[in-house]
Amino acid sequence: xxxxxxxxxxxxxxxxxxxxxxxxxxxxxxxxxxxxxxxxxxxxxxxxxxxxxxxxxxxxxxxxxxxxxxxxxxxxxxxxxxxxxxxxxxxxxxxxxxxxxxxxxxxxxxxxxxxxxxxxxxxxxxxxxxxxxxxxxxxxxxxxxxxxxxxxxxxxxxxxxxxxxxxxxxxxxxxxxxxxxxxxxxxxxxxxxxxxxxxxxxxxxxxxxxxxxxxxxxxxxxxxxxxxxxxxxxxxxxxxxxxxxxxxxxxxxxx
Ligand SMILES: *Cc1c(COP(=O)(O)O)cnc(C)c1O
Numbered sequence: 001x002x003x004x005x006x007x008x009x010x011x012x013x014x015x016x017x018x019x020x021x022x023x024x025x026x027x028x029x030x031x032x033x034x035x036x037x038x039x040x041x042x043x044x045x046x047x048x049x050x051x052x053x054x055x056x057x058x059x060x061x062x063x064x065x066x067x068x069x070x071x072x073x074x075x076x077x078x079x080x081x082x083x084x085x086x087x088x089x090x091x092x093x094x095x096x097x098x099x100x101x102x103x104x105x106x107x108x109x110x111x112x113x114x115x116x117x118x119x120x121x122x123x124x125x126x127x128x129x130x131x132x133x134x135x136x137x138x139x140x141x142x143x144x145x146x147x148x149x150x151x152x153x154x155x156x157x158x159x160x161x162x163x164x165x166x167x168x169x170x171x172x173x174x175x176x177x178x179x180x181x182x183x184x185x186x187x188x189x190x191x192x193x194x195x196x197x198x199x200x201x202x203x204x205x206x207x208x209x210x211x212x213x214x215x216x217x218x219x220x221x222x223x224x225x226x227x228x229x230x231x232x233x234x235x236x237x238x239x240x241x242x243x244x245x246x247x248x249x250x251x252x253x254x255x
Contacts, residue, residue, distance in 0.1 A: 014057035015233070020064040022231040023048070026214075030225065033218040044218055047094050047207070049228030052235045055080045061231070062088050070115075070226050072097025074106045081110065095137075096178070096207075096226055098152030105129040113138040115178040115207050115224075118154045123166055138175045140207055141166055143197065145190040146182035153179065156193075163201050176205025176223070187213045191220035 023046075031041035047070040050058050058069060058080060067090040071077035074095065081093050092112040099107055099116050104125035107114055114137045117123060130136035141163050144153030154162045166174045177198045181190035191208050198206050198221075209217025211230035218225065229235060 014054060014060055016060040016063075019057060019060045019232060022233075023061060023064050023066050026227055026230055029215060030218065033215040037219045037221075039218070039221075043223060045224045047096070047224055047226045048231050049096065049210075049226050050080070050232065051076065051097075051228065053232050055084070057232055058084065062091065068092045068094065070094045070096040070228075074099070074103040074110065077110055078106060094224075094226075101125045105132070108133050108135065108137060111137045113140065113175070115140040115226075116142045116152055117166060117174075118142045118144070118152050118162075120162070120165070123169060127169060136170070136173050138205075139166065139170055139173050140176050140178040140205060141174070142178045142180075143194060145179045145193060146185075148182055151180060159197060160200075163197070163203075167201065174203070176203040176207065177201075178207035178224075180210070181208075181213075188216055188220065191217050191222070195221040 026046060030044050030046060034041045034044050045068060046066070047068050048061050048066050049070040050061070051070070051072045061069070062084070069081070069091070071080070071093065072095070077093060077095065081091070085091055093110060094113040094115055095107050095111040096115045099114065099122060101121050104122060108126060108129035114126065117126065117139050118141065126136070126139070141159070142153040143159045144151050144155055147155055163177070177194050179190060179194045181187040194208055195206055198204070205224060206222050207224035207226060208220070208222045209225040211227050214222070214225040214227055
């Protein structure tokens with residue numbers, strides 16, 4: 001059973017054919033980028049970023065064969081995903097947004113992977129919640145590669161110490177690193193920096209690359225790419241009222 005859509009954007013019926021086509025095209029581009037880098041397509045996991053999308057859009061993606069999804073808000077993920085799990089046992093949820101400490105317990109219950117571990121107090125909260133719940137999601141340390149004040153992530157010069165501390169504490173549950181490079185600059189040096197950091201720490205998972213730059217990220221070793229608008233269409237700007245089909249211009253035609 002599917003719960004009634006609780007989220008923003010639900011007034012616009014999702015364009016199921018466009019989502020299917022978007023997934024197919026992104027899949028092809030991922031495979032091409034991987035082969036171009038001498039890598040295997042199956043070594044790159046697509047996380048379909050479904051934030052702000054109604055549950056019906058997620059269902060359409062599931063029916064098209066997509067299993068892994070990303071959300072940036074715990075509450076929104078909690079409303080949309082648990083009802084889908086029983087019908088879709090292969091479904092995997094990644095939390096990719098900055099995480100408040102007081103949401104850590106919910107995140108630990110909900111997520112298969114938390115990609116935004118970025119400070120000691122959050123590590124404490126996740127560890128405590130993991131003990132209580134008897135489950136611990138896979139974890140990625142998010143690095144604020146551009147040292148931008150408004151972004152989540154451990155600062156670059158604190159990254160080594162924090163990664164080592166998380167490794168000691170979480171062992172194999174710490175899988176790798178994640179970053180969101182600054183907008184408007186060449187992301188390649190940032191991707192290269194993150195890949196080097198992961199290699200130094202013996203971590204195999206690298207979550208980097210979004211709609212605009214996932215091919216560059218794959219060329220630099222990304223094993224996870226997080227793609228939203230190139231699959232589901234443009235999201236309304238924060239505060240903007242979704243306007244039906246106008247919110248989906250650009251599906252299958254990423255800039
Ligand atoms: C929204 C979001 C994405 C996807 O962005 P698109 O440009 O729509 O592909 C990827 N990663 C994070 C952390 C996000 O918040």
